[in-house]
Amino acid sequence: MVQTDTSETRALRLDADDPLARFRREFLIPEGAGGQPAVYFCGNSLGLQPRNARRLIEEELDAWARLAVEGHFHAVRPWYSYHELFTESGARLVGARPGEVVMMNGLTANLHLMLASFYRPAGGRTKILMEGSAFPSDTYALQSRLKLLNLDPAQHLIVLHPRGGEENLRTDDILAAIEQHGRELALVMFSGVHYYTGEYFDLPRIIEAAHRAGAFAGFDLAHAAGNLPLELHGWNADFAVWCSYKYLNAGPGAVAGCFVHERHGKDPSIPRMAGWWGNDPSTRFRMHLNAEFVPQPGAAGWQLSNPPILALAPLLASLEIFDQAGMAALRAKSLQLTGYLESLLDQSPPGRVRSLTPRDPERRGCQLSLCFERGGRELHQALTQAGCICDYREPGVIRVAPVPLYNSFHDVWRFHRVIEQHV
Numbered sequence: 342m343v344q345t346d347t348s349e350t351r352a353l354r355l356d357a358d359d360p361l362a363r364f365r366r367e368f369l370i371p372e373g374a375g376g377q378p379a380v381y382f383c384g385n386s387l388g389l390q391p392r393n394a395r396r397l398i399e400e401e402l403d404a405w406a407r408l409a410v411e412g413h414f415h416a417v418r419p420w421y422s423y424h425e426l427f428t429e430s431g432a433r434l435v436g437a438r439p440g441e442v443v444m445m446n447g448l449t450a451n452l453h454l455m456l457a458s459f460y461r462p463a464g465g466r467t468k469i470l471m472e473g474s475a476f477p478s479d480t481y482a483l484q485s486r487l488k489l490l491n492l493d494p495a496q497h498l499i500v501l502h503p504r505g506g507e508e509n510l511r512t513d514d515i516l517a518a519i520e521q522h523g524r525e526l527a528l529v530m531f532s533g534v535h536y537y538t539g540e541y542f543d544l545p546r547i548i549e550a551a552h553r554a555g556a557f558a559g560f561d562l563a564h565a566a567g568n569l570p571l572e573l574h575g576w577n578a579d580f581a582v583w584c585s586y587k588y589l590n591a592g593p594g595a596v597a598g599c600f601v602h603e604r605h606g607k608d609p610s611i612p613r614m615a616g617w618w619g620n621d622p623s624t625r626f627r628m629h630l631n632a633e634f635v636p637q638p639g640a641a642g643w644q645l646s647n648p649p650i651l652a653l654a655p656l657l658a659s660l661e662i663f664d665q666a667g668m669a670a671l672r673a674k675s676l677q678l679t680g681y682l683e684s685l686l687d688q689s690p691p692g693r694v695r696s697l698t699p700r701d702p703e704r705r706g707c708q709l710s711l712c713f714e715r716g717g718r719e720l721h722q723a724l725t726q727a728g729c730i731c732d733y734r735e736p737g738v739i740r741v742a743p744v745p746l747y748n749s750f751h752d753v754w755r756f757h758r759v760i761e762q763h764v
């Protein structure tokens with residue numbers, strides 16, 4: 342065991358040296374025990390409120406009050422083109438080109454839209470490969486899509502589990518499964534970071550293997566967007582979806598993201614579930630005179646409805662912060678912050694706490710999923726009482742996400758102090 346300096350002084354020094362420390366002040370942190378700010382380690386579930394969110398929502402409420410329908414064109418940020426405010430920042434977030442990303446709907450709705458376009462079973466190519474113990478909504482979406490097509494999920498959905506006694510999937514095993522099922526695969530669909538174990542999958546290699554097998558590769562980036570630098574365009578992903586209320590801090594039920602690779606975005610022949618907001622804007626308002634759907638190029642061509650402006654406003658506040666901080670700098674701090682947490686936990690007596698998350702920092706984002714030998718639930722209660730907010734999942738797993746935008750090294754130190762007293 343490597344000896345670690347567990348002193349509070351060290352934590353405070355790390356904060357003093359942190360070039361991103363100022364971003365903590367851009368967020369509203371709930372109060373914890375004794376009036377101190379809580380140690381908020383639940384950003385993987387619901388990110389904190391950016392200070393600017395309220396102002397941006399109020400500006401739209403004012404525009405609505407003053408301008409009513411005229412707000413579509415005459416608000417400071419005209420509602421008609423409001424979604425275009427995310428063209429650049431949304432693309433930067435996931436390593437896409439402008440036009441490849443649109444913010445719309447919820448994650449699961451976007452997943453269904455993407456499945457309609459990119460899961461098109463034909464001939465012997467009918468199967469979908471996904472990771473095991475996935476977030477239930479993803480499993481439900483895939484199963485229900487299969488049933489809509491009269492295909493039996495038991496036969497057409499291949500679910501990969503880690504080897505016996507292991508917590509994480511090995512990349513080689515994923516690649517081997519893709520190769521093994523090669524000619525039967527229509528789609529390889531994975532999460533970016535596994536919501537439960539925190540494993541970050543090797544997206545570029547999965548994409549490459551899927552394409553070599555002749556299948557599409559799509560991703561649910563709910564736990565990856567805003568957590569890790571992504572290169573969706575360069576990696577050649579076919580599609581991706583994510584929500585904006587976890588690491589993206591855009592508020593409960595926030596408007597989600599959707600990526601469609603340029604090579605598909607410029608192909609109007611791709612079948613899709615269409616709506617008027619996906620139509621070419623130059624003919625959109627010809628209304629019933631324009632009975633034939635003409636998709637606009639890019640991910641925007643998958644939009645259905647005119648966007649919910651009040652719900653999009655906090656996302657604008659959030660992405661401005663991401664642009665200021667930059668994903669590369671956030672990742673650098675994240676590696677340090679989660680590494681610091683891990684090094685403190687390593688000081689615990691052997692066997693008392695074990696992490697389900699890969700130890701290799703390249704194979705994870707900021708989250709560690711901690712499994713306690715006994716008393717996980719009691720420990721979670723003690724943490725809550727001490728003002729540490731993190732989540733508990735049966736059987737005995739506490740997921741903690743030190744978020745580089747607003748968590749400090751001192752937060753990690755305070756969290757560990759509670760752990761120390763209980764394990």
Ligand SMILES: *Cc1c(COP(=O)(O)O)cnc(C)c1O
Pocket residue numbers: 447448449450476478479532536561563564584
């Ligand atoms: C959070 C999460 C969801 C939630 O779906 P919504 O449609 O946003 O409610 C889905 N999938 C994964 C992997 C998640 O982590």
